[in-house]
Amino acid sequence: MTDTMHPFRTHTCNELRADHVGETVRLSGWVHRKRDHGNLLFVDLRDHFGLTQCVIDISGELFPVVEGARPESVLTITGDVVKRSDETINKNIPTGEVEVRIREINVEGPAEVLPMQVAGDQEYGEDIRLRYRFLDLRREKMQKNIKLRNGVIASIRRRMTDAGFLEFQTPILTASSPEGARDYLVPARNHPGKFYALPQAPQQFKQLLMVSGFDKYFQIAPCFRDEDARADRSPGEFYQLDFEMSFVTQEDVFRTIEPVIGGVFEEFADGRKVTPAPFPEIPYAEAMAKYGSDKPDLRNPIEMQDVTEHFRGSGFKVFAGMIEKNDAVRVYAIPAKTGGSRAFCDRMNAWAQDQGQPGLGYIFFRDGEGAGPIAKNIGEERTEAVRTQLDLTDGDAVFFACGDPKDMASFAGAARMKAGTDLDLCSKDEFKFCWIVDYPMYELDDDGKVEFSHNPFSMPQGGLDALENKDPLDILAYQYDIVCNGVELSSGAIRNHRADIMIKAFDIAGYGQDVVEEKFGGMLRAFQYGAPPHGGSAPGIDRIVMLLADEQNIREVIAFPMNQQAEDLLMGAPTEVEAKRLKELSIKLDLPKPKKTSTED
16 A cells, blocks of 8 residues: 555645544654653654654564654654544644554654754754754744745735736846945956945836836835844845835825735734724824834833923923023923832833933822922922823823933933833734824934935925925925834835936935936936836835744844844855955955954054
8 A cells, every 4th residue: 555655745744633543644754852651652743734643662673763763853654543542632733633653664864963952942042043044944933933924925915916016026236226224246247346236125126117107016025235233124135015106195105005014914913903094194203202213112102292391490400401501402201100109210210321321310299299309309380280291190100301302312212112111001912003204304414414314215395396495404205114013114205206306305415416317327317208206115024024923033034044243154154255256356355454462462
């Protein structure tokens, strides 16, 4: 009977049930665990789909083969399906009612002693996990995450196609673009001294597709940026749902993509709530004032308020003096319901000092009045005014951050999140979405020079008239971000589709027309021959999956990520290149000299 079987398997390791009892089957997979129970040796055989328990008597002639197979060896096992006794049924796995009595066995791939265990939940450092990523990926959590990623991408692709988008592939070897990060450069062998750039995003190409007369574009696009790693950003490369639409307003973009993103989250939420469309729209200035961030986590109900006037000319000289000296200084209040104890306020103050701040002022309320040094300094009337504005009562507290918002807002936002988390005020098992809108078109760099604050290809609100007649720092753009649970999923914009507006917008940021023509000649020419109004966005695939998988680090949802130093420990990249290859590329190395150690001085 076995001669007519498939050479490797008749069933997967997740397929056998009680109604298979009596059948002869063949399974292939990895040795997950082995357990010696005296006269019997049990082997949990694992494949991509699940586990099946296999068993052999120690008196059997194949016993030495099974006993000698180390964990993670690949075996093909042929045997009879038998029902387990009632007391040995494993209700935790779908195949738990049966086991396979081993009749034949073949070792397809023997395993050496493992550098890391696949079975179990033991934690390992990044270096060993990435060096042996093929083992790490066999682990249950990683299998689950990568399958989730596959499902998310398939769902997105289906939803975009159903919404009338065409899928395109844009060039990987292209020209440098000012997306705000360093390019990865590729030397052009046939053009000595010149380089291609890997695309930071398909920005120009997707706009050119709209100019080319295609109505809706999308792509699961690889993007390459020479940036440092963060928990929510993988160094080197990442993927995004890149899309663009013609003849649309900002609201059209929102209403089109919300069912896609919201729908994907609902599909994979596993019981968690998802913000229903339409998602809330929060102007950038309001987000910074209320949340201290343009990536607000709306699961936290705390909203900051401006209480500057209650401190102006008050007895709390630290804040009053700062307000008097600088008109830009504001005092942000961070109301903390249920935080009204000196112990909690002291913990928040100590946390602020750990963040490099001098401290975190506070008032807490008890017995119908405010307590703490600030309450004493500003007096009963001002304290009551603060309490009334913030709608606080006994058992509550309020924390204060004072300074120029551009320097202080991020700290205030972090304090808001610290208070909301430590007081358990944040909602759980929920995905809360919002759009951040009305971003400033320009900002000042550290030297006081005007520069683009976001995407340079965005349409300014008010068009050419605004560029010619308004203070650049007062110009808003049709730019927007979509945010979920404090994570920015994407930036997007209604694009600047007019050559004259493009030239003026870049001129304000210090780029002359000659520079625009040199750097963006293809797009500029396209705009001179009839370009439609268009806009789009590009939600990050990796970040979407990270949120759905409830992972804190983006490397947990990428099959082969780089480490924090942008090294691929598995494949050994980056690597040195032999001199002959460099000569072909007309490249000479000018490496930094190694630093002297103290013993060499």
